[in-house]
Amino acid sequence: xxxxxxxxxxxxxxxxxxxxxxxxxxxxxxxxxVYTRKGAQAGSIANRFLSPTWEVTNVxxxxxxxxxxxxxxxxxxxxxxxxxxxxxxxxILLTIRSTxxxxxxxxxxxxxxxxxxxxxxxxxxxSLLVSxxxxxxGGFIDPETRTLRIGKLFTSPVTCAYLAFGLSSELFLSxxxxxxxxxxxxxxxxxxxxxxxxxxxxxxxxxxAVLTTFLMGREAVWLxxxxxxxxxxxxxxxxxxxxxxxxxxxxxxDPGKSRGLPRLSFTLFITQYALASxxxxxxxxxxxxxxxxxxxxxxxxxxxxRYLLVSYAIGLAILVPGFYLFWRLFLKDKRYLHxx
Amino acid sequence: MDELTIARSLFGSSLAFHIIFATLGVGLPxxxxxxxxxxxxxxxxxxTVMAKRWTKAQAILLGVAIPSGTIVAVQLSLLWPKFxxxxxxxxxxxxxxxxxxxxxxxxxxxxxxxxxxxxxxxxRIVSVFLxxxxxxxxxxxxxxxxxxxNTPTGFKASGGKITEVHPLNAFFNPSFPSAALHVLASAxxxxxxxxxxxAAWRMxxxxxxxxxxxxxxxxxxxxxxxxxxxxxxxxxxGHAAGQVLxxxxxxxxxxxxxxxxxxxxxxxxLGGIVDPDKGELVGAIKIPWALSFLADNRFDxxxxxxxxxxxxxxxxxxxxxxxxxxxxxxxLLIFLSFLAWILQWRRRGKKKTSLPRWLLGTLAPSGLxxxxxxxxxxxxxxxxxxxxxxxxxxxxxxxxxxAAGLGLWFVVFIGLxxxxxxxxxxxxxxxxxxxxxxxxxxxxxxEYPAEGEx
Ligand code: HDD
Ligand code: HEM
Ligand code: HEM
Numbered sequence: 001x002x003x004x005x006x007x008x009x010x011x012x013x014x015x016x017x018x019x020x021x022x023x024x025x026x027x028x029x030x031x032x033x034v035y036t037r038k039g040a041q042a043g044s045i046a047n048r049f050l051s052p053t054w055e056v057t058n059v060x061x062x063x064x065x066x067x068x069x070x071x072x073x074x075x076x077x078x079x080x081x082x083x084x085x086x087x088x089x090x091x092i093l094l095t096i097r098s099t100x101x102x103x104x105x106x107x108x109x110x111x112x113x114x115x116x117x118x119x120x121x122x123x124x125x126x127s128l129l130v131s132x133x134x135x136x137x138g139g140f141i142d143p144e145t146r147t148l149r150i151g152k153l154f155t156s157p158v159t160c161a162y163l164a165f166g167l168s169s170e171l172f173l174s175x176x177x178x179x180x181x182x183x184x185x186x187x188x189x190x191x192x193x194x195x196x197x198x199x200x201x202x203x204x205x206x207x208x209a210v211l212t213t214f215l216m217g218r219e220a221v222w223l224x225x226x227x228x229x230x231x232x233x234x235x236x237x238x239x240x241x242x243x244x245x246x247x248x249x250x251x252x253x254d255p256g257k258s259r260g261l262p263r264l265s266f267t268l269f270i271t272q273y274a275l276a277s278x279x280x281x282x283x284x285x286x287x288x289x290x291x292x293x294x295x296x297x298x299x300x301x302x303x304x305x306r307y308l309l310v311s312y313a314i315g316l317a318i319l320v321p322g323f324y325l326f327w328r329l330f331l332k333d334k335r336y337l338h339x340x
Numbered sequence: 341m342d343e344l345t346i347a348r349s350l351f352g353s354s355l356a357f358h359i360i361f362a363t364l365g366v367g368l369p370x371x372x373x374x375x376x377x378x379x380x381x382x383x384x385x386x387x388t389v390m391a392k393r394w395t396k397a398q399a400i401l402l403g404v405a406i407p408s409g410t411i412v413a414v415q416l417s418l419l420w421p422k423f424x425x426x427x428x429x430x431x432x433x434x435x436x437x438x439x440x441x442x443x444x445x446x447x448x449x450x451x452x453x454x455x456x457x458x459x460x461x462x463x464r465i466v467s468v469f470l471x472x473x474x475x476x477x478x479x480x481x482x483x484x485x486x487x488x489x490n491t492p493t494g495f496k497a498s499g500g501k502i503t504e505v506h507p508l509n510a511f512f513n514p515s516f517p518s519a520a521l522h523v524l525a526s527a528x529x530x531x532x533x534x535x536x537x538x539a540a541w542r543m544x545x546x547x548x549x550x551x552x553x554x555x556x557x558x559x560x561x562x563x564x565x566x567x568x569x570x571x572x573x574x575x576x577x578g579h580a581a582g583q584v585l586x587x588x589x590x591x592x593x594x595x596x597x598x599x600x601x602x603x604x605x606x607x608x609x610l611g612g613i614v615d616p617d618k619g620e621l622v623g624a625i626k627i628p629w630a631l632s633f634l635a636d637n638r639f640d641x642x643x644x645x646x647x648x649x650x651x652x653x654x655x656x657x658x659x660x661x662x663x664x665x666x667x668x669x670x671x672l673l674i675f676l677s678f679l680a681w682i683l684q685w686r687r688r689g690k691k692k693t694s695l696p697r698w699l700l701g702t703l704a705p706s707g708l709x710x711x712x713x714x715x716x717x718x719x720x721x722x723x724x725x726x727x728x729x730x731x732x733x734x735x736x737x738x739x740x741x742x743a744a745g746l747g748l749w750f751v752v753f754i755g756l757x758x759x760x761x762x763x764x765x766x767x768x769x770x771x772x773x774x775x776x777x778x779x780x781x782x783x784x785x786x787e788y789p790a791e792g793e794x
Contacts, residue, residue: 052450052451052453052454052455053450055402055406055446055449055450056443056446056447056450058406058407058410058446059439059442059443059446061410062409062410062413062439062442063439065413065414065417066413066432066435066436066438066439067436069417069424069427069428069432069435070428070432070435070436071428072428073424073425073426073427073428073429073432074425074428076417076421076424076425076428077421077422077425079417079421080417080418080419080420080421080424080741080743081421081741081742081743083418084418084741084743084749087414087418088418088749088752088753090414091407091410091411091414091415092752092753092756094407094410095407095408095410095411095756095760096756097407098403098406098407099403099404099407099760099763101403102399102400102402102403102404103400103403103763103767145742146742147742147743147744300428300429300432301429301502301505303505303506303507304428304429304430304432304433304505304507307433307507307508308432308433308436311433311436311437311440312436315437315439315440315443318440318444319440319443319444319447322443322444322447322448322470323447325447325451326447326450326451329451329454329455329458330450330454330455
């Protein structure tokens with residue numbers, strides 16, 4: 001594998017990880033808003049997960065930006081020019097959200113407002129992030145000034161389709177996660193709430209995905225043709241979805257539990273997204289930004305490349321035990337999951 | 341204002357805002373670690389109460405430190421895309437490694453805050469140590485990138501292209517060692533004085549026989565010990581940083597001193613204002629020979645003056661004032677912390693254990709002063725580097741984005757920062773109002789560990 005491909009694979013891997021973590025994080029904020037206002041337990045489960053994890057999720061976003069700069073320095077000019085407006089908006093919303101997450105924990109008085117903030121930004125931020133994808137497929141950057149045609153971007157049906165797909169994915173994945181999380185916390189009533197959401201969101205997400213591909217295919221012919229070449233992967237992705245969806249209806253072995261195997265479903269849904277993003281990423285190659293930026297043209301020098309890889313190896317070796325401890329304390333430990 | 345000026349103002353404000361929370365994010369975990377260790381030595385539970393309360397404060401500050409840092413990181417690419425191209429080619433390593441430091445800090449901060457009641461004392465200390473390590477490491481790493489902008493090494497520039505890149509040479513550039521130590525020491529010092537200032541303020545409003553007075557006094561003396569040592573260290577490696585300027589960035593040193601004529605036996609200038617037309621510093625106190633000696637340990641060292649450099653490469657003159665203020669703050673705080681310890685030492689064994697009110701009154705603003713020192717120091721390095729973004733390689737006007745309409749964002753971000761400052765103050769007030777120290781001190785009379793709900 002050559003350096004550019006290895007580098008873009010790593011970047012894309014981080015995009016994928018952040019997409020999953022971000023969906024769960026932002027979606028949980030949204031569900032937290034919906035259910036805390038109704039005074040249900042589902043809200044407190046959502047917030048219990050969110051409190052210790054959002055910081056770690058945020059680091060993944062920064063990781064994504066820094067990795068892109070480090071591996072593809074020549075692309076930064078185009079990205080910086082094109083993303084000034086959506087990027088700045090994301091920053092502002094993210095700041096408001098993160099700050100309120102922390103303040104939320106410290107001050108009871110404003111609980112309600114704070115829940116709304118985290119819920120609303122939890123919908124807006126992912127929308128803005130998803131809108132980067134159509135920008136990269138070309139047609140929205142003014143070739144003269146290199147800046148974004150923001151009006152065209154947000155009135156295009158393609159963008160709307162990407163947004164619909166992004167949002168329903170966010171809600172779908174976070175509901176699937178929360179279903180699993182409440183099962184882990186032995187909270188069956190909450191589990192049933194989120195399972196219901198997964199059941200209706202699954203087919204909806206699939207429909208938006210098909211719609212997006214269809215609309216995008218009319219605008220970016222190059223991408224459509226390449227996506228068709230990858231149809232085997234999309235088929236596998238669909239299969240993962242189907243099994244995961246069916247698993248929502250299987251009987252649990254424990255007679256005290258309601259229907260469905262949330263752990264299996266959630267794992268398969270992640271697999272579904274992994275396969276689909278792999279295929280999407282492959283189809284997008286060799287372009288970072290269509291039509292003038294390819295990965296090979298913008299990759300960093302070999303010397304820097306080598307050092308970056310070494311730093312990843314060392315960094316991961318140090319961090320993996322930390323992640324393990326974190327997971328055990330907040331996603332596994334019954335004493336944390338069961339508190340009221 | 342032209343777009344370049346707006347971009348500079350926007351970015352400078354974002355960093356000036358971030359640095360407040362970032363510095364405390366380095367300094368406070370260090371103080372928490374110190375008090376956890378002092379507790380292990382003295383077994384005085386007041387120190388665990390300090391650790392607990394400071395952790396709560398740090399957790400709130402983190403809520404601003406992290407998003408403001410995210411802003412800075414993304415704005416670097418949005419506002420200075422052509423600078424980031426160079427960064428990616430030559431000095432990407434510290435940025436990349438810094439992320440691992442962030443992960444370390446974020447993971448263990450969550451663990452320390454949300455799982456404290458489920459950790460053994462040893463794991464707790466290890467966690468807070470790793471938080472402190474993560475914060476300090478991120479400061480050192482980002483300083484490496486900034487030091488490289490001042491003394492760029494590790495690459496060759498030929499015909500607008502970058503060749504022969506050596507990432508490690510770039511990382512360990514000439515001004516890195518002194519800058520890294522200076523940034524660390526000044527951050528620890530600021531964390532310590534932030535606490536000292538607050539404790540002194542509280543002591544002014546309590547009677548000396550109060551239980552709370554005793555608590556604050558312990559906090560004050562501990563933080564003054566750390567602050568005193570760290571401010572000594574800050575002055576020492578600040579001096580080293582000045583010598584690096586003499587060797588590698590003579591224009592910056594000249595501007596910092598308002599020094600125009602190249603000469604040996606150069607005087608050190610305190611105060612005064614530069615008159616750019618006459619090309620001289622007006623109204624300064626001059627200490628003969630001192631600049632030459634400080635710059636190169638010899639009175640006959642020749643210090644270059646601004647007249648030796650083309651005018652379009654002169655940094656702005658206000659850096660002279662910034663530099664002076666930073667140094668004055670450093671010297672003042674060394675003096676204050678040692679004074680307090682000497683007074684305390686002379687009263688040992690006496691019945692009267694209170695500190696004089698005038699001393700408390702002077703110590704109360706020390707945290708603020710130290711923070712101002714940080715701000716002045718950073719604006720000094722960044723503005724003193726002008727007109728270069730990468731010294732003698734890339735001009736600021738070559739680094740800036742071509743996108744228009746930055747003015748609106750400037751206004752919006754300033755508004756956001758003001759909002760967050762106010763919000764932080766309100767939340768701190770409201771939290772510590774609902775969890776008064778009195779209650780917590782009563783709580784520790786009972787059994788330990790008494791943490792639990794944070
Ligand atoms: C509490 C804060 C504080 C205090 C009291 C001091 N400094 Fe400082 N100084 C900083 C905080 C700081 C800083 C914010 O951390 C800087 C900005 C960039 C850097 O590397 O450190 C800095 C930069 C900085 C530089 C610029 C290095 C460069 O541009 O490459 C010099 C020469 C000094 N300092 C020298 C001193 C001296 C001689 C001091 C005498 C007491 C001093 N500083 C006190
Ligand atoms: C001298 C200056 C700086 C110091 C000492 C510093 C230090 C820190 C510290 C300690 C934190 C962690 C906050 C916490 O967890 O308590 C932080 C956060 C952050 N800083 Fe800075 N920083 C500086 C400048 C910068 C610059 C120039 C950038 C941009 C490249 C930056 C990017 C970030 C980011 C992205 C975060 C958030 C990390 C996260 O998501 O956890 N910082 N900084
Ligand atoms: C955290 C404290 C810092 C403050 C308060 C600060 C302040 C400033 C200010 C005021 C400017 C505008 C300079 C001018 O135009 O006169 C500036 C520019 C800049 N700073 Fe800093 N700075 C800080 C740290 C850093 C660090 C750690 C880095 C690098 C990693 C950095 C990179 C830059 C860049 C790239 C610019 C824009 C280009 C330039 O003007 O040279 N700054 N900063």
